[in-house]
Amino acid sequence: MINFHVEDTDFKLQQKLKLKNWLKSVLEAEGFVLGDINYVFCSDEYLLKINVEYLDHDYLTDIITFDNSEDEELIEGDIFISIDRVVDNAKTFRVSTEHELRRVLVHGVLHLCGYLDKTDEEEKLMREKENHYLQLFL
Template identity: 35%
Template sequence: MSIEVEFIQEYTPEIKGELLDTLRKVLEAAGELEEVHGEVVVTFVNDERIHELNRDYRGIDRPTDVLSFAMNEQGEDEMDIFIDEEEEEIPNMLGDIIISVPRAREQAEEYGHSFEREMGFLVAHGFLHLIGYDHSTEEEEKEMFDLQEEILTRVHLVRE
């Protein structure tokens, strides 16, 4: 199983180097654990931008830490898409993960762990939402958060 990742930098200062490598490893570990392959776009933004997206797409008028927009979900009014079997294979676009970098920095400090771990947590959390996980109930939350911890442990982003 493989996960292809594209990073988009809307936030300055940019997220670079080793952290991008770590985030890619988090997504690859998540894909391997869940036996999912496909493409994911991760965009780094500021609080103002994520606030705008949260308001416009979720109707929640405040900033948040991470948003996920799954491409494989079908809304009520959307039509089914049928692909001709003879056509070239279409890549499995899982969706977009949007992360507020300032919010991640604040949360890392608040929770007493590294910025790298917080970013890994948010990427894993966003990815699990893309593939259908949710945390609306206590049971769902426990399942999702246990998976996130397993993913982070696989890439050595453990709590110190």
């Protein structure tokens, strides 16, 4: 089950059911089964505290994904998304906030599927996957 939560921001998510169905279809296309995924939409400050406390990174980021999966096929995790970063990145990349939010939502799911983005090669594959699945959001 995919759950959406809000912390430290007044963000209101649109098209919840459509997003849940789309994200579930991404997992299935990647060969996984949906367990419990919690998305938490929050502020820069909220996510920075998590970044410092759990990852020892003292910088802003748009997303942090915690993989809670105990099974190779069943995907479970907590995905924290800074709405402040999403809005700023949408302006930077000249896309709608909705488009950038969907990119970040699928980015988190792809991390839970095992995709990384630390090297140039990994990042290239991650972007290709994101773009592929963004095109399937109708």
